[in-house]
Amino acid sequence: MIWLLLAGAQEALYARIRFAEDIRQHIVGTILLLLALGLFYLYACHRSMALERTQPAHARWLLAAALLFRLTLAGLEPAFTDDLNRYRWEGRVQAEGGNPYLSRPADARWAHLRDETFDHIPGVEFPSIYGAFTLQLERWTWELARRMSGDPFAQAAWFKLPALLFDLVTIALLWRFLRWRGLPYERIVIYAWSPLPVFEFWGMGHNDAIALAFLTAALLAAEAGRWRAAWPALALAAGAKLWPAGLVPLLRQGWRHSWLFFIVIAALWAPFWPGWETLILDARFASGFVGGWRNNDSLFGGLLWLAGGDFYLAKRLAFGLAALALAAAVWLRLRPLEGTLVFVASLLLVSGNCHPWYLTWLLPLLVFVDVPPLLLWTVCAPLAHVPVLGWIYARQWQGVHEMRWLTYVPVLAWLAVWVAVSIRKRHARAR
Numbered sequence: 001m002i003w004l005l006l007a008g009a010q011e012a013l014y015a016r017i018r019f020a021e022d023i024r025q026h027i028v029g030t031i032l033l034l035l036a037l038g039l040f041y042l043y044a045c046h047r048s049m050a051l052e053r054t055q056p057a058h059a060r061w062l063l064a065a066a067l068l069f070r071l072t073l074a075g076l077e078p079a080f081t082d083d084l085n086r087y088r089w090e091g092r093v094q095a096e097g098g099n100p101y102l103s104r105p106a107d108a109r110w111a112h113l114r115d116e117t118f119d120h121i122p123g124v125e126f127p128s129i130y131g132a133f134t135l136q137l138e139r140w141t142w143e144l145a146r147r148m149s150g151d152p153f154a155q156a157a158w159f160k161l162p163a164l165l166f167d168l169v170t171i172a173l174l175w176r177f178l179r180w181r182g183l184p185y186e187r188i189v190i191y192a193w194s195p196l197p198v199f200e201f202w203g204m205g206h207n208d209a210i211a212l213a214f215l216t217a218a219l220l221a222a223e224a225g226r227w228r229a230a231w232p233a234l235a236l237a238a239g240a241k242l243w244p245a246g247l248v249p250l251l252r253q254g255w256r257h258s259w260l261f262f263i264v265i266a267a268l269w270a271p272f273w274p275g276w277e278t279l280i281l282d283a284r285f286a287s288g289f290v291g292g293w294r295n296n297d298s299l300f301g302g303l304l305w306l307a308g309g310d311f312y313l314a315k316r317l318a319f320g321l322a323a324l325a326l327a328a329a330v331w332l333r334l335r336p337l338e339g340t341l342v343f344v345a346s347l348l349l350v351s352g353n354c355h356p357w358y359l360t361w362l363l364p365l366l367v368f369v370d371v372p373p374l375l376l377w378t379v380c381a382p383l384a385h386v387p388v389l390g391w392i393y394a395r396q397w398q399g400v401h402e403m404r405w406l407t408y409v410p411v412l413a414w415l416a417v418w419v420a421v422s423i424r425k426r427h428a429r430a431r
Contacts (some may be wrong), residue, residue: 003058006044007065013037014072014198027389030080031382037195041216044193045375048186053371059185066192073203074164078157080388081204084338085117085328087159088152090128090135091142100128100135101272117152132268133239134207166213167201173213174367177220181368192365196378200357208357211240215340216364218244218251222336227254235264243347245348246322249330250339293352295399296384298408300352301408311352318350345374353399356381374416380407 013033014148020026070119076086090100091114103110104122118124128135138159145158171192191197218233229252237244248261294300300318307313325346330337344361348354359378366374386403390396 002047003044003061003065006040007061007068008348010037010193011065011068011072013040014069016205017199018072018076023077024379024392027080027385027392030074031385034195034199034382035379038382041189041193041195041392042375042379044189046177048184048189050187051184054184054186059188060360061174062186062189063171063192067195069198070164070167070202073198074160076203078160078204080385080391081206082120082122083207084156084159084205085120086122087138087207088117088142088145088156089113089121090130091140091145091159094135094139095142099272099274102274103127106362117156118265126175129242130207131211131239131241132272133236134210134241135272136268137207137210145264157205160202163201163205163207163209166209167197169213170197170209170216170364173220174215174364177223178367180224183368186365190367190375194360194378196356196360196361196381198365199382204357206357208241208360211237211244211358212364214240215244215247215361218247219340219365222251222254225254227251228260230254231257231260232264235268238265239268246326247336247340247343249326250336250343252330262346291400295353295355295387295397296350296404297354297400298404298412299349301400303350304352315352318352322347323351335420337365337368341369341371341374352386356384371415371418373411373418375416376414377407377411380411383407 013036016214017023017030017033020030023030033211035352089105093100093110094104096110096113104127105113105118105121117151118324130138141159141161142155144161145155148158149155171188174191175185175188178187197209200206214233214237218230218237221227221230221233231254234244234247234251245265248258294304298315303317303321304311304314307317322343329342332340340363344365348358348361358382362374362378366378383406384401386401387398390398
């Protein structure tokens with residue numbers, strides 16, 4: 001009964017978000033509704049983690065509820081982001097024979113592609129920063145979108161489709177691995193009931209869902225010792241977003257099959273040569289999310305202070321700390337899931353950018369590794385949408401806002417205590 005009540009309360013809140021007259025006029029209200037959803041979600045997570053044995057009847061209803069949440073927001077206007085317009089432009093430029101790594105929306109060469117969506121394309125002065133696999137998906141999605149509608153904004157809405165499909169793939173993978181590990185199926189709510197993927201993937205259409213599905217496949221295959229599957233899956237994750245390539249050292253036990261990773265990487269990027277190497281060689285631009293501009297950052301502000309205001313020095317410090325966390329995970333011989341969680345959490349904490357949808361990277365890992373402070377972080381993530389207000393009404397983005405400390409103060413304090421207690425418990429067991 002309690003699961004039914006929790007699902008009903010969350011669906012009512014999702015319906016309230018979906019059927020608001022104009023979500024752009026209800027930014028604050030939507031953020032508050034997402035935070036309220038997080039409270040119900042945290043209680044569901046608490047109940048799922050307390051179970052020692054699964055209850056199959058409950059588990060099936062949990063999946064049905066997760067699908068209902070998603071379908072409710074599938075038709076939501078992506079008012080919190082303009083990224084879909086960027087995806088559409090990159091699909092169109094490929095259809096015209098262009099290379100998104102060498103082309104920018106502002107280039108005069110592509111002026112004929114400008115339409116009503118042009119003023120809503122983020123970063124018109126920059127080339128693409130997405131992986132080659134994501135670009136190819138954008139090309140295929142454009143072929144579908146242009147056949148389904150002639151309206152530019154309706155076409156952009158079709159670019160949600162990859163996010164929706166790959167989100168479902170992630171759920172299916174997690175469900176199968178829970179069965180393989182003999183864990184309660186109810187733990188699926190840690191990912192499937194989280195407001196983050198529901199809102200950011202099904203509502204806003206962010207393409208992080210693509211990388212997340214392949215990353216989940218790679219890590220679960222590695223945990224099962226299936227290296228012939230793990231390495232290609234990791235390559236596809238890196239082909240969607242570049243950062244999963246940093247996880248290569250965590251798959252060290254299966255290094256004999258690592259050649260599969262490089263073959264898949266080469267096949268993915270070959271269609272974009274020449275051009276793709278500029279993304280790799282221009283390290284300052286490609287690594288921009290770690291430092292160079294700031295959005296909802298936490299520890300990066302301290303690194304910037306230590307660097308005397310030098311963004312590139314602060315970025316190097318951030319990279320160094322993330323690399324140190326990865327090295328520690330390797331040295332401690334953490335399993336792939338645990339090591340990845342250490343690396344991803346550290347990367348997000350020291351990065352200059354931590355958009356809410358980036359926190360979805362944590363969720364599949366938290367299904368198997370209990371770190372409650374990180375769950376709280378995902379629940380507080382909607383506060384990072386506060387700058388959307390300035391973007392909608394003044395076309396000004398203020399990523400460094402004071403509201404972010406309502407997230408980071410409790411999360412960092414709890415995380416510090418949790419780490420200290422965990423270290424003490426480990427030492428006690430070692431005696």
